[in-house]
Amino acid sequence: MAILTPKQIKASFKAVTNWSQRSKTIGRTYLFDGFLNSLAFVNRIALDAQKINHYPEIDIKFDQVTLTLTTQGEGGITEKDFALARQCDEVFLKSFIS
Numbered sequence: 001m002a003i004l005t006p007k008q009i010k011a012s013f014k015a016v017t018n019w020s021q022r023s024k025t026i027g028r029t030y031l032f033d034g035f036l037n038s039l040a041f042v043n044r045i046a047l048d049a050q051k052i053n054h055y056p057e058i059d060i061k062f063d064q065v066t067l068t069l070t071t072q073g074e075g076g077i078t079e080k081d082f083a084l085a086r087q088c089d090e091v092f093l094k095s096f097i098s
Helices: 006-012 035-052 079-096
Strands: 020-022 025-031 057-061 064-069
Touching: 025 079, 035 057, 035 064, 035 079, 064 079
Parallel strands: none
Antiparallel strands: 020 025, 025 064, 057 064
């Protein structure tokens, strides 16, 4: 899978507006109502990540989960990262937003 150009990356952020770019990664922090909801979210996205064989870097701090995505094998950001970002946002919106 090819690394996205800066123009492609900018266009891809239109679908994942709460994410941002840092160097060769994209990331987002999600806020939850307590630690157990943070863990439940991580467990749900782990299933999606396993299915597509693409894994985020995950940082859990009580009621916050920060995800960082990059495609290690390509050395940068690819469509695979944005696809997983969209899936994570969907899980969050469907299961953790009232």
